[in-house]
Amino acid sequence: MAGNTFGTLFKVTTWGESHGPAVGAVIDGCPPKICLTETFIQEMMDRRKPGQTKTGTARREADQARILSGVFEDQTTGTSICLLIENKDARSDAYKPYADLYRPGHGDFTYQAKYGIRDWRGGGRASARETAARVAAGAVAAALLNQHNIRVMAYTRALGGIECRDFDPQAIGQNLFCAPDMKAAAKMEKRVDEVKKAGDSLGGIVEIRVSGVLAGLGEPVFDKLDADLAKALMSIGAVKGVEIGAGFAAAAMTGSAHNDPITPQGFLSNNAGGILAGISSGQDLVMRAAVKPIASIAMEQNTVDQTGSPRQISVKGRHDISAIPRVNVVCEAMVCLVLADHLLRQKILDHSASSSNSTRG
Numbered sequence: 001m002a003g004n005t006f007g008t009l010f011k012v013t014t015w016g017e018s019h020g021p022a023v024g025a026v027i028d029g030c031p032p033k034i035c036l037t038e039t040f041i042q043e044m045m046d047r048r049k050p051g052q053t054k055t056g057t058a059r060r061e062a063d064q065a066r067i068l069s070g071v072f073e074d075q076t077t078g079t080s081i082c083l084l085i086e087n088k089d090a091r092s093d094a095y096k097p098y099a100d101l102y103r104p105g106h107g108d109f110t111y112q113a114k115y116g117i118r119d120w121r122g123g124g125r126a127s128a129r130e131t132a133a134r135v136a137a138g139a140v141a142a143a144l145l146n147q148h149n150i151r152v153m154a155y156t157r158a159l160g161g162i163e164c165r166d167f168d169p170q171a172i173g174q175n176l177f178c179a180p181d182m183k184a185a186a187k188m189e190k191r192v193d194e195v196k197k198a199g200d201s202l203g204g205i206v207e208i209r210v211s212g213v214l215a216g217l218g219e220p221v222f223d224k225l226d227a228d229l230a231k232a233l234m235s236i237g238a239v240k241g242v243e244i245g246a247g248f249a250a251a252a253m254t255g256s257a258h259n260d261p262i263t264p265q266g267f268l269s270n271n272a273g274g275i276l277a278g279i280s281s282g283q284d285l286v287m288r289a290a291v292k293p294i295a296s297i298a299m300e301q302n303t304v305d306q307t308g309s310p311r312q313i314s315v316k317g318r319h320d321i322s323a324i325p326r327v328n329v330v331c332e333a334m335v336c337l338v339l340a341d342h343l344l345r346q347k348i349l350d351h352s353a354s355s356s357n358s359t360r361g
Contacts, residue, residue, distance in 0.1 A: 006235070008223075009348070010144070010341040012137040017119055018127030019090040025083045025137040029344065030070065032078035034143050041065045041083070041139040047329040048135045062088065065136040076140075083136040087129070092121040094317045100305045101313055105295025107237075112306070128237055128323065131330045138333020141340035150212040150339060154332035155180050157288060159204035159324050160191040178325040192321055199298030199314075202322040206289045206331045208233075210339065213274065215282035217342045224278025225342060226287075232334040233289045238323040239331075241290035245273025289331050294320045 005013040009029045016023030042065060049063040063085055070081030099120045102109040107126035111118040118124060142152065155172045156179040157164055164181035172178050175185035195202050218225030230242045250258050250271065260283075261268040267283055274285040296319040303313045320326070 006232070007337060007341045009344040010141060010337065012134075012337060014130060014133035014137070016085075016087075016130065016133065017124040018087070018122035018129035019092045019095075019119070019124070020087060022084055022086045023129060023133045024085055025133040027070070027081040027083070027137055027140055030076050030078070030081055030140060030144065031344070032076055034076040034140075034147065035074060036067070036071050036076050036081075036140060036143045037074050038065060038067055040143060041067070041136055044135050044139040044142065044329055044333065045085075045132070048132060048326050062086075063132055065132075065139075076143075081140060083133070083140075085132050085136060090122065091317075095121050098313065098315065101311055102303050102305070103295065103313060103315060104301045104303055105292075126237065128320075128327075131236065131327070131333075134236075134337075135329055135333045138329075138336040141333070141336035144340045144343070145212075145336060148212065148343060150210065150343075152208065152210050152332050152335050152339070154178075154206055154208045154328040154335075156188075156324050156328060157205040157207040159188045159322060160195065160202040162187045162191055163205075176325070178328055196321050201294035201297050201320070202324075203291050203293040204322060204324040206291060206324065206328050208285075208287050208289070208331050208335050210274070210285035210335060213280045213282070213285055213339065215280055217339070217346050218275065218279035219342075219345065220278060224275075225280055225338070226273070226275045226278060228338045228342070229285075229287060229335060232338045233287070233331055236289070236327065236330055236334060238291045238294075238327055239289045240292045242287060243290075244275060244285075244287045246271040247273075247288060285335075287335070291323050291327055294322060 004015065005011060011028045013026045014023070045063045045065050066084045068082040068084055070077055070079050106123060108118060108120070111126060122129065145152065156177045159177055162184055164179050164184045166181040168180050171180050171182050175182060177185050177188045179185040179188065192202065226244045229244065233239050233242045246253065246258060258271045260270060260272055267281065270283050270286060272281065273287060274281055274283040296315040296317065298314055298316060300312050300314045303311050305311050
């Protein structure tokens with residue numbers, strides 16, 4: 001199965017299935033002497049851990065990431081880093097009723113079409129369980145970014161059609177939905193209760209902000225920073241759309257309104273989301289990911305079985321009502337991976353330029 005590896009210099013390969021013994025990641029290209037502990041990784045893992053929120057699954061996983069290689073005395077060694085997260089609360093029998101059915105909204109139909117075989121236990125490789133490995137790898141990238149004072153923060157911008165109007169960073173950690181608006185969070189809770197009783201699910205919007213990025217990150221043409229960020233976020237199974245800066249609103253703006261004027265003191269606005277011509281401008285990076293509703297719902301839906309015969313399906317079990325807020329840290333992790341990769345690419349460019357200037361001197 002191709003497509004399991006992400007990145008150019010800071011390269012991550014994830015592995016494992018939802019109901020296999022474990023999931024994990026192998027990271028190549030992490031520089032040496034980066035401070036890294038299992039405790040640091042666990043801080044990010046705990047934000048994704050199942051069984052904690054009103055919107056989340058009842059599956060109970062400790063999600064403890066173990067470092068198997070590449071770290072010695074709490075520092076990276078420059079060699080490959082292997083991370084392991086065991087699956088301890090998988091209940092495969094719950095999926096047997098759907099083994100020969102294609103669940104609407106899932107990858108059952110497409111995996112069968114591509115490979116001629118699929119792991120029906122929780123969706124196998126297509127399960128959101130795979131994102132645990134992304135978060136563990138993203139924590140390693142975050143440790144690298146910390147050394148350069150780059151901070152990545154993800155939070156809930158909207159859930160179930162309810163959008164945050166205020167932005168209070170302190171509020172993000174004070175409500176169930178990681179929203180920066182306490183009034184909106186209260187409305188979100190009511191909406192979740194209504195939809196849960198109906199046996200349905202909800203989507204929403206995650207916003208990610210990055211501070212501390214210097215101007216110059218990103219490559220021209222195909223490896224633009226915004227292109228790589230969009231790909232990273234779109235690679236998350238629940239994400240169906242990405243916008244950067246003003247995003248789709250830019251289509252209704254005039255050039256005079258959308259352009260960010262430049263003064264000796266800096267930019268006067270940030271409709272570009274901190275990226276111009278695919279290269280960071282030094283402003284905060286701002287992006288949003290549109291997250292679809294969870295596909296597994298108790299409401300009856302039409303489908304077919306593997307013979308093509310029409311069937312009805314109602315998916316029971318331990319499923320999220322919404323990927324939000326657990327997906328927030330997954331978005332954060334993917335942004336960290338992109339920035340770590342581009343940071344290393346820029347350092348090589350800076351080193352080459354420095355060496356060239358020294359030679360001329």
